[in-house]
Amino acid sequence: MRLVFAGTPEVAVPALDALIASDRHEVVAVVTRPDAPAGRGRKLVASPVAERAQEAGIEILKPARPRDEDFQARLREIAPDCCPVVAYGALLPKSALGIPANGWVNLHFSLLPAWRGAAPVQHAVLAGDEVTGAATFQIEEGLDSGPVFGVVTEEIRPTDTSGDLLTRLAFAGSGLLVATMDGIEDGTLHPVPQPAEGISLAPKIEVEDAKVDWTAPALRVDRVIRGCAPAPGAWTVFRGERLKLMSAVSAADHAGPDLAPGELAVTKKAVYAGTGSHAVELLWVQPQGKKPMKAADWARGVRIETGGRLGD
Secondary structure, eight states, rough: OOOOOOOEEGGGGGHHHHHHHSSSSSSEEOOOOOOOOTTTTTTEEEOOHHHHHHTTTOOOEEESSOOOOOHHHHHHOOOOOOOEEOOOOSOOOHHHTTTTTTOOEEEESSTTTHHHHHHSSHHHHHHSSSSSEEEEOOOOOOSSSOOEEEEEEEETTTTTTHHHHHHHHHHHHHHHHHHHHHHHHTOOOOOOBOOOOOOOOOOOOGGGGGOTTTSOHHHHHHHHHHHHHTTEEEEEEEEETEEEEEEESSGGGGGGOOOOOBBBOOOOEEEEEEESSOOOEEEEEETTTOOOEHHHHHHHHHTOOTTTTTOH
């Protein structure tokens, strides 16, 4: 099939690579978000998908909005058989959905109908799910509600961050997306409506959602830190400044100190913080305006005194 691939961030690149490598399909163009400011200089930077498409010599479309008539006119000229989508980042209007002969097929990183929305992987980790996966489905006007072509499953490991899990799903899902294109082309694959039960929503994780509540049990604190890594990043307050928490581990297995919620204890090699249950050991942190560092190095630098505390 002639494909127009829609995607924007790094997590979409494995699927684009897999489709480019397929001997059954041709990626004739990509659709991606417009260049965005990045870095200290706030210079406009092309998306990872745009950079990969440029390397491959593929036409790049960067509409400000998918409803723009110029974009839709060009899409009609290209006349794709199907438009596979991975983390494109913009809603597709009804007028665009009918242009490709076989519609738009989205690779979504959850086992639908669970975790419909922008942040399925983060919510799966935050909720303590043991298994998640990826699904391909036909895009319709509802939020991730279209019929499903296929799924792959993935175990969530006890130490997984959202970044770890998303990386694995990006590669597992790329194979699923290619297989879905194959099945659509040869007519052997037909989407199945999602069940009405088991629907859950996964809205974008905002910065305020990533603030750690030290009165919560250690299990919840651990999930927030892992679920918000790498973005937006779990955080707390120390001496009036924001402190990002990059990674931590429950201290229960190695007898951490008995601490009040948010209370800190420092040894030669470790930094512990109290929670509503038992302590957690902080591994990596990022002070405001500085680079990530080992928690023990941070603690030595700020000279934490007895009774030092995290939080407001």
